[in-house]
Amino acid sequence: MTKEISKKEVEKICDLSNLEVDDKEKNKFTEELGDILDYIEKLNQLDTSGVKPTAYPVKLRNVLRKDNVEESIEKEEVLKNAPDKVEDQFKVPPIMNEED
Amino acid sequence: MELYNLSITELKNKLSSGEVTAGEINNAFQKRINEVEDEVGSFLSLTDCKEEKNDNECLSNIPVAIKDNMSLKNEETTCGSKILKGYKPPYNATVVNKLKDAGANILGKTNMDEFAMGSSTEKSAFQKTKNPWDLTRVPGGSSGGSAAAVAAGEVPAALGSDTGGSIRQPAAFCGVVGLKPTYGLVSRYGLVAFASSLDQIGPFTRNVEDSALMMNVISGHDPKDSTSVQQETSDYTDFLNEDVSGMKIGIPKEYFSLDIDEEVENNIRKAIEKLKDAGAVVEEVDLLSAEYSLAAYYIIAPAEASSNLARYDGVRYGLRSDKDNNIETMFKNTRSEGFGNEVKRRILLGTYSLSSGYYDDFYLKAQKVRTLVKEDFERVFEDYDLLISPTTPTTAFELDSEQTPLEMYHQDIFTVPMNIAGLPAISIPSGFDSKGLPIGLQLIGPHFGEGKLLQAGYTLEQIMDLDLRPDNLEV
Numbered sequence: 001m002t003k004e005i006s007k008k009e010v011e012k013i014c015d016l017s018n019l020e021v022d023d024k025e026k027n028k029f030t031e032e033l034g035d036i037l038d039y040i041e042k043l044n045q046l047d048t049s050g051v052k053p054t055a056y057p058v059k060l061r062n063v064l065r066k067d068n069v070e071e072s073i074e075k076e077e078v079l080k081n082a083p084d085k086v087e088d089q090f091k092v093p094p095i096m097n098e099e100d
Numbered sequence: 101m102e103l104y105n106l107s108i109t110e111l112k113n114k115l116s117s118g119e120v121t122a123g124e125i126n127n128a129f130q131k132r133i134n135e136v137e138d139e140v141g142s143f144l145s146l147t148d149c150k151e152e153k154n155d156n157e158c159l160s161n162i163p164v165a166i167k168d169n170m171s172l173k174n175e176e177t178t179c180g181s182k183i184l185k186g187y188k189p190p191y192n193a194t195v196v197n198k199l200k201d202a203g204a205n206i207l208g209k210t211n212m213d214e215f216a217m218g219s220s221t222e223k224s225a226f227q228k229t230k231n232p233w234d235l236t237r238v239p240g241g242s243s244g245g246s247a248a249a250v251a252a253g254e255v256p257a258a259l260g261s262d263t264g265g266s267i268r269q270p271a272a273f274c275g276v277v278g279l280k281p282t283y284g285l286v287s288r289y290g291l292v293a294f295a296s297s298l299d300q301i302g303p304f305t306r307n308v309e310d311s312a313l314m315m316n317v318i319s320g321h322d323p324k325d326s327t328s329v330q331q332e333t334s335d336y337t338d339f340l341n342e343d344v345s346g347m348k349i350g351i352p353k354e355y356f357s358l359d360i361d362e363e364v365e366n367n368i369r370k371a372i373e374k375l376k377d378a379g380a381v382v383e384e385v386d387l388l389s390a391e392y393s394l395a396a397y398y399i400i401a402p403a404e405a406s407s408n409l410a411r412y413d414g415v416r417y418g419l420r421s422d423k424d425n426n427i428e429t430m431f432k433n434t435r436s437e438g439f440g441n442e443v444k445r446r447i448l449l450g451t452y453s454l455s456s457g458y459y460d461d462f463y464l465k466a467q468k469v470r471t472l473v474k475e476d477f478e479r480v481f482e483d484y485d486l487l488i489s490p491t492t493p494t495t496a497f498e499l500d501s502e503q504t505p506l507e508m509y510h511q512d513i514f515t516v517p518m519n520i521a522g523l524p525a526i527s528i529p530s531g532f533d534s535k536g537l538p539i540g541l542q543l544i545g546p547h548f549g550e551g552k553l554l555q556a557g558y559t560l561e562q563i564m565d566l567d568l569r570p571d572n573l574e575v
Contacts, residue, residue, distance in 0.1 A: 005452070009452070013448050013451045013452050013455065016451050017406065017447050017448060017451045018413075018431045018435050019436055020432050021436070021444065025444075029444070029445060029448060032504070032505050033445070033448060033449055035504065036449060037452075039398070040398055040399060042391055042392060042395045043392065043395050043396060043466065043469050044465075045392075046392060048465060048468035048469060048471075048472065051468040051471050052468070052471055053467030053470070053471060054467055054468075054471040055297060056283070056327065057297065057474060057519075057523075058282065058283050058284050058329060058522050058547060060284075060326075060327055060329075063323075063326045073190045078190055078416075080188070081187055081190075081417035081418070082416060083414060083415075083419070083420035084420065090415055090416055092427050093430045094426050094427065095426070095427045
């Protein structure tokens with residue numbers, strides 16, 4: 001299953017993860033991820049045909065509750081942690097550049 | 101004996117007999133923190149909690165600490181990461197409310213590897229915590245601050261979280277008791293998520309009896325955590341009345357065939373003989389190699405982490421990069437500046453194994469192996485009450501040791517399988533190596549088998565009767 005991970009693939013997953021990584025780190029990550037993936041290869045020694053996947057270790061059921069209005073955290077409390085805000089909203093940098 | 105060396109149970113007794121007051125207890129621990137914290141560095145932040153209560157709840161006036169990934173209302177909760185620097189949750193984690201309802205005084209938030217990703221607490225973005233037994237060594241991780249705080253007598257108990265061994269491994273390194281409960285037994289509401297199908301909160305204490313007390317306080321169903329189980333909770337101290345006679349304990353042969361430090365192995369084998377002498381039936385059992393669990397773990401945990409950590413985008417809380425940004429570069433710069441290398445490595449690994457074309461080969465394969473591991477344990481627990489192993493392959497290693505990621509991951513070889521299968525396990529001190537460093541013994545139980553873990557742990561503790569006060573911190 002494992003194939004050697006390339007620097008190009010590392011660049012692609014950096015992009016997917018919204019992470020900027022400098023060239024030196026990228027090389028290091030490429031090597032380290034390769035070693036880890038190599039180790040993970042071990043799993044192929046186990047025959048899993050016909051085995052069902054487990055997402056949670058204990059049996060869980062869907063949890064439903066009545067649609068009652070309950071007390072929740074005040075807006076001002078939540079906005080206290082915001083890096084930037086306007087009135088009662090989170091403020092973010094421009095989504096489109098001026099030339100767009 | 102100094103108050104700071106006492107267990108919760110001993111402190112409670114002194115309080116109820118009137119021998120000491122709540123104020124004296126608080127002062128004793130505050131003083132101890134002032135004396136040793138510079139050397140040990142267990143805490144990321146301290147509260148100014150000086151409450152004195154007149155009620156008689158389970159933990160009334162008992163000082164405790166919590167790992168810095170548990171939300172404490174209006175107190176900084178950083179998860180050991182720059183990306184959450186300054187974040188003050190507007191609510192309490194359920195375990196925090198439970199501790200407060202039981203009368204405990206939360207003295208502070210303890211250091212940890214960033215987002216609980218590590219085995220030494222050196223991956224904290226803020227400081228290194230030292231092992232109270234040898235200040236040149238690590239306390240283990242990721243809950244190293246909690247383990248060190250209890251070992252150093254800064255608090256008699258603390259909470260940690262365990263995703264692959266993060267309670268048990270530091271407990272072993274620091275000579276304290278650490279319990280990882282069955283998945284879902286303790287609410288995770290308000291615990292900053294690392295790997296949601298593996299994370300579980302549990303206690304660090306000076307002895308097994310206190311561990312049972314803490315479990316009485318923190319366990320139980322919580323409607324705010326959808327993975328919290330509807331399970332009748334027990335009074336865990338009831339289990340301490342019985343010993344191990346007739347108990348069937350399995351020794352996983354495959355675990356002992358792995359690379360273990362000789363002194364650690366000999367110590368655990370001696371403890372096994374003591375259990376036999378106390379009437380337990382101890383036999384070797386076959387179990388899937390722990391290597392498979394570890395390999396599955398390094399797919400599942402990073403995959404879940406990559407998804408859980410997607411929320412750190414600089415919009416609602418925590419760090420926002422102050423570079424001249426548009427929204428796209430703001431996300432990227434914030435995450436790149438805010439996360440440390442180990443966190444980045446795991447996000448990348450998780451993103452890779454979840455990405456198109458690799459999902460079946462990695463994530464799905466790991467989940468299938470998870471089924472095999474779980475069924476394998478279920479088979480063994482049909483015939484055995486508990487399993488026994490070392491908690492860690494070695495005792496505490498030196499600070500700043502050069503380790504590759506894979507070497508570091510192997511620290512968790514004996515602890516990860518229980519998270520994969522959701523099983524409870526406890527690490528109890530079982531002696532010292534020739535360097536005077538504590539050795540931890542792990543007992544593993546079936547789902548909701550905490551009672552038997554505490555029962556056998558208590559028996560062993562009584563037989564071994566170790567002096568677990570580090571002597572290099574006397575002031």
